[in-house]
Amino acid sequence: MSSPNGTDSRVRYSFCARTTSLHAAPVSVRAGRRPVPPPVPPEVGPDPRAKGAVLEFTRPTVELGKGVAIDFCSGVRIAVPSGITVRVRVVDLDGGAVLEESVCPGGRTYSSRRKYFIRARVEVFDVATGAMIGRHDYDCTDRDVAIVIPDGGLGDNLAWLPLAEEFRSKHNCKLTCICGEWLIRLVGEHYPDIKFVAHGSVPVLSSYACYYLAIFGEDRMDWRPSEHQRWGMQGSVAMILGLEPGPRKMRLRLDSPRPFPEPFVAISTMATNPCKYWNFPDGWNEIVIRLRACGYRVLDIDRDHDLYFTDRHVAIPREAEDFTGFIPIAKRIDMLRHADFFIGLPSGLSWLAWNCNIPVVLISGFTMEGSEFPTPYRVTNYKTCHGCWNDSRLFFDPAAPCWCPRHLGTRRELECTRSITPDMVWNAICRIPAFVEHNKGRMMK
Numbered sequence: 001m002s003s004p005n006g007t008d009s010r011v012r013y014s015f016c017a018r019t020t021s022l023h024a025a026p027v028s029v030r031a032g033r034r035p036v037p038p039p040v041p042p043e044v045g046p047d048p049r050a051k052g053a054v055l056e057f058t059r060p061t062v063e064l065g066k067g068v069a070i071d072f073c074s075g076v077r078i079a080v081p082s083g084i085t086v087r088v089r090v091v092d093l094d095g096g097a098v099l100e101e102s103v104c105p106g107g108r109t110y111s112s113r114r115k116y117f118i119r120a121r122v123e124v125f126d127v128a129t130g131a132m133i134g135r136h137d138y139d140c141t142d143r144d145v146a147i148v149i150p151d152g153g154l155g156d157n158l159a160w161l162p163l164a165e166e167f168r169s170k171h172n173c174k175l176t177c178i179c180g181e182w183l184i185r186l187v188g189e190h191y192p193d194i195k196f197v198a199h200g201s202v203p204v205l206s207s208y209a210c211y212y213l214a215i216f217g218e219d220r221m222d223w224r225p226s227e228h229q230r231w232g233m234q235g236s237v238a239m240i241l242g243l244e245p246g247p248r249k250m251r252l253r254l255d256s257p258r259p260f261p262e263p264f265v266a267i268s269t270m271a272t273n274p275c276k277y278w279n280f281p282d283g284w285n286e287i288v289i290r291l292r293a294c295g296y297r298v299l300d301i302d303r304d305h306d307l308y309f310t311d312r313h314v315a316i317p318r319e320a321e322d323f324t325g326f327i328p329i330a331k332r333i334d335m336l337r338h339a340d341f342f343i344g345l346p347s348g349l350s351w352l353a354w355n356c357n358i359p360v361v362l363i364s365g366f367t368m369e370g371s372e373f374p375t376p377y378r379v380t381n382y383k384t385c386h387g388c389w390n391d392s393r394l395f396f397d398p399a400a401p402c403w404c405p406r407h408l409g410t411r412r413e414l415e416c417t418r419s420i421t422p423d424m425v426w427n428a429i430c431r432i433p434a435f436v437e438h439n440k441g442r443m444m445k
Contacts, residue, residue, distance in 0.1 A: 043330070044303070044327065046154055046183075047151065053178050055203060056205065058204065060078065062136055064124050068084075068134065074112075077111050078104060078122075080107065085127040086106075086127060087102070088101065088125075092120060093119045114222055115223040116239070116240040117242035118242070120138050121136070141172050142174065144205070145173040145174065146205050146207045146210040146211075147176070147177050149161060154347075154348025156214075156233070157179065158351040163248060165191055166248065167241045168193060173209075175193070176197055176203075183196075213240060215228045215396075216228070225239050229390045232245075235370070249354070254357070256333070256337065259334065264298070266335065267301070267317075267342065267344065268350065269316055269345070270302040273402065274414060275388075278417050279417040280418055280419075285317045287422055287425055287429075299321045300320040300322060300323060301335065301336070301349065303327075332349070332352065333356060340358070340359075340432070340434040340435065341360070343363070344361070346364045346367050359432045361377040361379065362377065362378045363420060367390060368389075368390040380416075381416065381417075388416075
């Protein structure tokens with residue numbers, strides 16, 4: 001059991017401490033100064049300045065006897081009244097193993113070490129007499145459950161909300177989802193069986209269980225059942241909820257009219273860390289020129305036209321049409337769904353394009369296949385250093401101005417994407433059926 005939380009009628013948990021993510025907030029630095037990013041309106045998307053969630057829980061909801069009560073709001077949470085010492089045993093109902101056992105003095109509220117979903121049996125004994133006070137088997141059917149999705153990452157939220165809905169459906173529970181206001185505005189109506197609560201409030205919850213979805217840092221390894229480096233963005237969080245790994249898509253409105261008649265391709269060249277960029281010199285402009293020669297308009301739909309990191313400035317390709325800016329995310333979706341295909345990085349707009357059901361060319365060096373969504377048009381150079389995000393000895397640091405844990409400061413820095421050539425990207429594009437059909441039609445004219 002973890003450190004005591006006290007015996008107040010309400011217990012506050014702050015889910016703001018370090019988490020890591022493939023889509024963390026940007027680190028913008030120029031001339032030694034850290035400019036404050038402007039606020040992002042909810043209709044535009046997640047705000048990179050988001051702090052996280054602060055929740056308050058009432059006293060545990062399941063009474064076992066002698067004033068002892070439990071719930072599953074921070075692992076197994078047990079309130080022990082003054083004047084009694086108890087022994088708590090947590091048993092895995094699926095495997096039969098005893099997962100945790102400890103003695104808890106009175107006057108405290110304790111939490112177990114493991115914070116992810118476990119179909120557990122909780123047994124509580126009076127230490128003085130050895131008698132069992134009570135036993136409870138996990139069953140959230142028709143009970144209140146809370147799931148927290150940290151704000152600040154577009155791809156994270158697109159990957160994880162479908163998992164929350166699957167958990168609700170599988171267990172037939174009453175689900176409250178604490179997430180960003182932008183996500184509620186975007187898809188709340190498509191999930192009528194979920195009660196949404198926006199970050200920024202401090203909800204007081206009387207929940208049977210609560211789960212936190214994230215790619216956790218090294219200091220919170222007990223909040224996940226297995227290495228996220230192995231299972232990727234969606235699979236690792238599925239396991240936190242006791243679900244099978246596998247791709248799931250968001251429910252989006254995809255019935256908008258075509259924005260203009262010309263064939264077009266959407267691209268996203270910006271990301272929140274240089275390790276996510278395609279760092280081949282002028283590679284983007286070469287691809288855009290080739291696509292324009294094939295009769296395509298090429299639209300850069302990034303939110304930011306420029307980003308500044310410690311020693312580098314990054315801007316969108318000069319050859320692409322500039323569709324950057326604080327454009328509502330629903331408008332991004334309306335445009336994406338009509339694109340012949342999308343070219344992007346391991347970042348949120350690639351997840352959005354995949355959810356819009358169009359082909360996605362994903363250029364990545366620091367992640368391995370399976371880290372994001374499935375696409376047959378992934379471009380990685382496996383002949384150079386690659387896949388550091390999937391190395392279980394390493395944990396991505398979103399605060400690093402440039403995360404290159406193996407070669408930072410050497411001539412091999414970021415070689416994973418510097419070694420991806422335009423021809424490698426072009427070869428992936430040439431396998432897309434829509435591209436093949438487009439060029440066949442042009443040749444027949």
